[in-house]
Amino acid sequence: MICPFCGYEETKVLDSRPVGNGTSIRRRRECLKCGGRFTTYERYEQASIRIIKKDGRRESFDRQKLMAGIIKACEKRPVTNEQIEEMVDNIEEGLRKSGKSEFYSSEIGDKVMEQLKLVDQVAYVRFASVYREFRDLDSFLEAIKELKNS
Ligand SMILES: [Zn+2]
Structure with a gap:
């Protein structure tokens, strides 16, 4: 996952938890370069x-x-x-x-x-x-x- 703030490619996952009645997983990530934190979601492919x-x-x-x-x-x-x-x-x-x-x-x-x-x-x-x-x-x-x- 590319950092949205600086474009660096390596991030670590700080926290992972299910959301939306378990239909998706929310992950908090931190950029290893600038320390920027952002969220990614893993979910079924949606329209x-x-x-x-x-x-x-x-x-x-x-x-x-x-x-x-x-x-x-x-x-x-x-x-x-x-x-x-x-x-x-x-x-x-x-x-x-x-x-x-x-x-x-x-x-x-x-x-x-x-x-x-x-x-x-x-x-x-x-x-x-x-x-x-x-x-x-x-x-x-x-x-x-x-x-x-x-
Ligand atoms: Zn960054």
Whole structure:
């Protein structure tokens, strides 16, 4: 398993336990190079989740890509790898539990915003500015207002 934080290939398993009524196994791993911790799941092969992009093309849901986007928004912020991992877990669990197999990329973006809002406000605004493609100061202020009202 390649470390999602630094790309190193060797990790050790810290903890292994069954989840979802024993239908999958959750493993906490630690990278031997950067010490980053992340979670992997071993489960029956599931119908893959597909994402419908803005231009209508579909692509497979990519957990690493989702994580990369969140890591970027959290750059130089006091957000731990565990918190990032947890946000990704929450989002993926939510998608799987919904029973749907296709999601619009905007739905994923909204879920990321929900998670970031709870964890770090600066990361939230950063992510919003990319995801909502802020073009002017007003849309920026609008996002801040939403943050304050919630
Ligand atoms: Zn690493």
